Amino acid sequence: MTSVDPSVIADVPLFAGLSRAEHEDMLRDAKAIRVAKGRPVFAQGEAAHSFFVLVHGHLRVMKLTPDGQQVVVRFVVPGEIFGVACAIGCKAYPATATAVIDSVVLVWPSAVWPELIARWPALASRAMHAIGGRLQEAHTRVVEMSTRQVEQRVAHALLRLVQQAGRKLDKGVEIAFPITRQDVAEMTGTTLHTVSRILSAWEERGLVEGGRQRIVVREPHQLFILAESSPGASS
Amino acid sequence: MTSVDPSVIADVPLFAGLSRAEHEDMLRDAKAIRVAKGRPVFAQGEAAHSFFVLVHGHLRVMKLTPDGQQVVVRFVVPGEIFGVACAIGCKAYPATATAVIDSVVLVWPSAVWPELIARWPALASRAMHAIGGRLQEAHTRVVEMSTRQVEQRVAHALLRLVQQAGRKLDKGVEIAFPITRQDVAEMTGTTLHTVSRILSAWEERGLVEGGRQRIVVREPHQLFILAESSPGASS
DNA sequence: GACCCGATTTGATCCATGACAAAGACTCTG
């Protein structure tokens, strides 16, 4: 468990440019753990003792409101660092991360973070870059939620998923992990009913292909046009 | 212009714990500039050559959508660092920051950031902490936009404003800078009409007191209850 | 194959809130 093959982080952008020896050094404090589909890596409210890098699999990060509604904050794809915004400062994880397929994550104790960045200052700026990117994404999402209507939000969400986790098929691009209408609804602030109706309409127009926990985007460009068009522009 | 009184940053949390000599050192690369009410500090899309700390005043940060709608991302209060998420990595500012009252900001060239954090590593983790807090706030807002209806969102927004920029009055707490119904609408993803109606209703119940570009919260606790109550809970 | 369970589809209805319109109210200026 404790000894980790350094090659697993060879293509983590966060650690790019470090030598193999340095990789080994970083992994000294890390553990690799397997997380079965559906199981949480950490839960909202739990003490934030660790930060993580996803090696294999896909995670869904979601927040739970006081009255029990869920919102999907994002999906984590391999190579990403997560649970780190809190490593410095917050006591508890602000969200829950669960595996949508069997996954492998590297775990470091939060306590080693200062030591790691002391040894590799580039790590700090890369982490900051990652967090900055997420901040922008979050702001973009706020703007979208404020100004776009449901169909456009769903279009954007799908395009983002395709970009982050698209698997090329001859028919189009498939989202590489199981995803339900409910998930999409929780990403876009609507209901699974509305998402279902929208996808059905798109399917009729040949833009996407549906399925159980499965979405294939056939015409990303058409979807993009749909996402960008101003609310009143459709005839 | 170039020489800045070190005392101005004495109570910037980002620089807390540094000696006066260190303050002077940091300010060597900085300029202080005055920004008149209504003028921009930087504009969305502009090359991000600088990062900033607000010394006096208040700024509104907003994003403009392709079709011309505005969304208020946040208000900057004195002591906060801003425009830094981009200092590392983005070329252009992702939003526009304008002064809502006459303000004073410190300006550093983005290029000195690596040098500054090399000299004071604590700066990196504090900045990261600040960005992390903003990320959480943004996520909270996404959750709110997804799950709460307008009245609750407006309640939350007001409470946040009161917390960040509240000025204690004997009648209640006043938001310390001029703010329009339109501003609140752009913070909560609704229209100024709806905000006006909501504030009128609250005013009738004695929860707030309105005015031109002015909002006084009389009963923060009542507002809080309103903000938290689940959608269907009101009789 | 029969059954079960979660995911999806589709219909019908209702309502919060956006859109449009118009009339005050306040502030500043000359």
Add this chain to the structure above:
DNA sequence: CAGAGTCTTTGTCATGGATCAAATCGGGTC
């Protein structure tokens, strides 16, 4: 004080989506 410009209030109407309800589908299990 008149006039202009900006904010704010309030009314009416239209509608995008939420909600409620129910059928159907697809996959896995015994």
